[in-house]
Amino acid sequence: MSAETLIWVAVVAAVVVAIVAVGYVVLQQQRRHRLRERFGPEYERTINERDNRRDAERELRAREERVADLDIRPLSAQSRKGYAARWTEVQEQFVDAPGFAVTAADQLVTEVMHERGYPTEKFEQRLSDLSVSHGRTLDHYREAHEISGRAARREASTEELRQAMVHYRALFEELLVDGAPEDERRPIPAQGGPRDNAPAKEERRTPQTTAAGGRSSGGARRTEPDDYVAERSANRESRGR
Numbered sequence: 001m002s003a004e005t006l007i008w009v010a011v012v013a014a015v016v017v018a019i020v021a022v023g024y025v026v027l028q029q030q031r032r033h034r035l036r037e038r039f040g041p042e043y044e045r046t047i048n049e050r051d052n053r054r055d056a057e058r059e060l061r062a063r064e065e066r067v068a069d070l071d072i073r074p075l076s077a078q079s080r081k082g083y084a085a086r087w088t089e090v091q092e093q094f095v096d097a098p099g100f101a102v103t104a105a106d107q108l109v110t111e112v113m114h115e116r117g118y119p120t121e122k123f124e125q126r127l128s129d130l131s132v133s134h135g136r137t138l139d140h141y142r143e144a145h146e147i148s149g150r151a152a153r154r155e156a157s158t159e160e161l162r163q164a165m166v167h168y169r170a171l172f173e174e175l176l177v178d179g180a181p182e183d184e185r186r187p188i189p190a191q192g193g194p195r196d197n198a199p200a201k202e203e204r205r206t207p208q209t210t211a212a213g214g215r216s217s218g219g220a221r222r223t224e225p226d227d228y229v230a231e232r233s234a235n236r237e238s239r240g241r
Contacts, residue, residue: 035060042135060131067132072117074179083112083176091165098161099151105168106148109141112175130171133178140170 036043039060050056075083086108094101114120118129123145131138144167150156151164 032057038064038133038135039131040135042131042138063128063132067129070117070119070129072133075112075116075176079115080176083108083172087169087172094162094165098158098165099154099156102144102148102151102156102161102164102168105165105172106145109168109172109175112172116175116178134171134174137171137174140167144168144171 035057039046043056043060046056046060047053050059087105090101090104090108093104110120110126113126113130118126120126127138127142130141144164147156147160147164147167151161156164
């Protein structure tokens with residue numbers, strides 16, 4: 001084989017290697033872009049929690065494979081309606097018993113997950129499975145779950161409990177309408193409970209009657225924000241008409 005032939009063989013081989021390398025890089029970028037799009041903020045979170053990007057992306061693909069083997073299904077129209085009504089009841093309970101309402105919201109989200117086909121035994125596994133299709137609302141679930149735990153120990157303020165309800169509702173609504181027809185994807189009204197854009201009022205003291213018949217400025221602290229009480233009273237009056 002002549003020197004010129006060897007040169008051409010080397011050139012062709014180099015071109016082939018370059019094409020393969022470029023193809024590999026492009027394929028990796030496409031896979032990475034797809035994972036970013038699918039997992040949203042969970043992609044960066046997983047990258048930060050693992051030793052390297054390759055391990056993190058391998059885990060994310062493993063999550064996809066696991067969820068693909070689950071029987072995840074949308075809710076029926078009747079189930080969506082029933083869960084939406086129950087959520088409205090939980091929101092209204094927040095006025096008189098915010099801690100109880102947060103616990104009920106957590107249980108309701110878990111029920112919806114179970115009916116849709118997600119395993120619900122362990123919280124960390126729930127996060128992993130939900131991240132495949134609900135990565136953009138998963139931080140809401142983490143925040144709500146953390147506040148719910150502190151609420152069980154009576155360590156959460158009224159404002160934190162309000163925020164927990166808002167966080168739970170973000171995931172609850174997404175689970176509720178995922179897979180539903182477009183004309184049935186209606187947001188749940190925040191009537192009678194916490195609202196995303198309504199700042200919680202300071203807890204107020206209920207005046208108490210003293211032994212001398214006067215009214216003291218101290219006393220038991222009420223847990224419901226003023227705007228929730230006003231809204232709830234208005235709802236009751238409208239029902240009575």
